[in-house]
Amino acid sequence: MSILLDIRGLRVTGDDGALVDGVDATIASGERLGVIGESGSGKSLTALSVLGLLPHPLRAEGSILLGDVDVVTARQRRLDAVRGAVVSAVFQEPLTALDPLMRVGKQLAWPLRKHRGLRGDALRRAVLDALSAVQLDDPERIARSYIHEISGGQRQRVALAIALACEPRLLIADEPTTALDVTVQAGILDLLDEEVRERGMSLLFISHDLPVVSRIVDRVMVMRAGAAVETGTVDQVLRAPAHPYTATLVASARGLEAHLP
């Protein structure tokens, strides 16, 4: 399998020093890597580094090869070409990722026009197809809606449709179900699972919730205090955690399970 994403020696620094220090990870084409760790462990900064979207004044060092582009050193134009077409993302809160003043159809049309060059009727059809692909009923109504007119689960489906619109090779999902209630969560996870499989995409899935991560990925990287402390297959990590912190995560997930009927 060819390597799609290769992170080496990633370090993210701010004005007060390193926030991420010591992340090495690879994702092969079609592979799924989960990133797990407590709040503040550096999961999101790692994801933003891969997207070339670190907020000022944070800087990345090391290398992040996405195909043949090093995101750490690439110029803006190269990054613009990579984002959407090679990598795209869904985040925890679709309300902040979507534009409240623009109809859903228009937000979805933008990447389709930019990356796939669609116009007119072909563009309108592609917008409705993209909404149907994420299993939204009545795509015409959704396309006409503003985001305050649709539910949280529908918004996350729209965000996913936008992320998938350009058929990226890697999808980054940063806590995509954390803001949703449990039943809606399960539907979004199933949808993600299905779309990633059908499209043969790679997935970088970030969550603080080990049971959620282990349901959807092949391998897991465990982060703590800005560093990757352990990486292994889901099976390895669950059965024989190598790092004491991972052991605590696994034990607390099992403890919770034991209390469920």
Ligand SMILES: Nc1ncnc2c1ncn2[C@@H]1O[C@H](COP(=O)(O)OP(=O)(O)OP(=O)(O)O)[C@@H](O)[C@H]1O
């Ligand atoms: N823009 C920023 N400026 C300065 N420090 C930041 C910034 N963004 C994040 N940090 C800090 O960097 C560290 C890692 O943050 P990050 O958001 O990557 O954690 P996380 O593991 O994704 O946590 P969560 O699960 O809560 O989202 C934290 O200590 C955080 O406070």
